Amino acid sequence: MLKNRTVLAFLDDIYEDLELWYPKLRLEEAGYKLQCCAPALKTYAGKHGYPAASDLLLKDTRSEDFCGLLVPGGFMPDKLRRDPKVLSLTREFFERGQLVAFICHGGWIPISAKVLRGKRVTGSLGIKDDLENAGGIWVDEPVVVDGNLISSRTPRDLAPFAAAMVKFLDAHPQ
Numbered sequence: 001m002l003k004n005r006t007v008l009a010f011l012d013d014i015y016e017d018l019e020l021w022y023p024k025l026r027l028e029e030a031g032y033k034l035q036c037c038a039p040a041l042k043t044y045a046g047k048h049g050y051p052a053a054s055d056l057l058l059k060d061t062r063s064e065d066f067c068g069l070l071v072p073g074g075f076m077p078d079k080l081r082r083d084p085k086v087l088s089l090t091r092e093f094f095e096r097g098q099l100v101a102f103i104c105h106g107g108w109i110p111i112s113a114k115v116l117r118g119k120r121v122t123g124s125l126g127i128k129d130d131l132e133n134a135g136g137i138w139v140d141e142p143v144v145v146d147g148n149l150i151s152s153r154t155p156r157d158l159a160p161f162a163a164a165m166v167k168f169l170d171a172h173p174q
Helices: 017-029 076-080 084-095 104-113 125-133 155-171
Strands: 006-010 033-038 043-045 051-053 068-071 099-103 143-146 149-152
Touching (some): 006 017, 006 084, 068 084, 068 104, 068 155, 076 104, 084 099, 084 104, 104 125, 143 155, 149 155
Parallel strands (some): 068 099, 099 149
Antiparallel strands (some): 043 051
16 A cells, blocks of 8 residues: 655645745655645735645545645634634644644644644744643744644744654654
8 A cells, every 4th residue: 555645735825935835845855745725726825925826625625635734824824724624624634643734823723723732832933822822832942743743933943844744754654
């Protein structure tokens, strides 16, 4: 049986460009594929204008078709955290012990999915209170791994964040 080597990423306008593209390229370098799901099949503009096309409709996306989840930051997570499908997908990945990786403001989605209670996490200093109010234990480090949750603070931490994602996926074949 072939190992599932496809990671899902949420996508909408005003995503943080580097927080999607750096992990995507690092995952591809390690032999993984990244597919983006979004509310519509179209090209979305990043916070800094870089385009990204959605591969799948959010409403049709099934968590069991992927080995993990990436939640980039920007302002996109604040919009998508209101979508019940986004929250159910996030909870499904978390509950199955699959990768749930989020960076910067991406933490808003696992906050709303209610999967952070008692977990060590990090993120943008701007959402530190939100992470703590959701029951997360704030750690100010470049990357924090707690079980299947991998979190990071900002784009300056992308190298250790992406490396931790690959390490987790390689150690937990689907």
